[in-house]
Amino acid sequence: MSVARADAKKRVVIPGARPGDVFDVQRQGEERYALVRLQRPDAAPVKSREACLEAMFRSPLRLTLSWEQLRDVTREP
Numbered sequence: 001m002s003v004a005r006a007d008a009k010k011r012v013v014i015p016g017a018r019p020g021d022v023f024d025v026q027r028q029g030e031e032r033y034a035l036v037r038l039q040r041p042d043a044a045p046v047k048s049r050e051a052c053l054e055a056m057f058r059s060p061l062r063l064t065l066s067w068e069q070l071r072d073v074t075r076e077p
Helices: 049-058 067-074
Strands: 022-029 032-038
Touching: none
Parallel strands: none
Antiparallel strands: 022 032
8 A cells, every 4th residue: 555645735646647647536535535537538639720710700700890980989989
């Protein structure tokens, strides 16, 4: 049985854990915790420049006013 000690930031080193591992911390009693390793999340696919530009042009959040109209609406008289 190995013993681990929490540091000042409440961190504990887990033998066999790899960077990026995700754990579910379950409190099972007053002084008892269980860690369950969850499945590692898949990396999100990287979009190409063309796909990003196409998404921006299809976005409904485009400005429909000209800069002069926007200036008139947002400035106090």
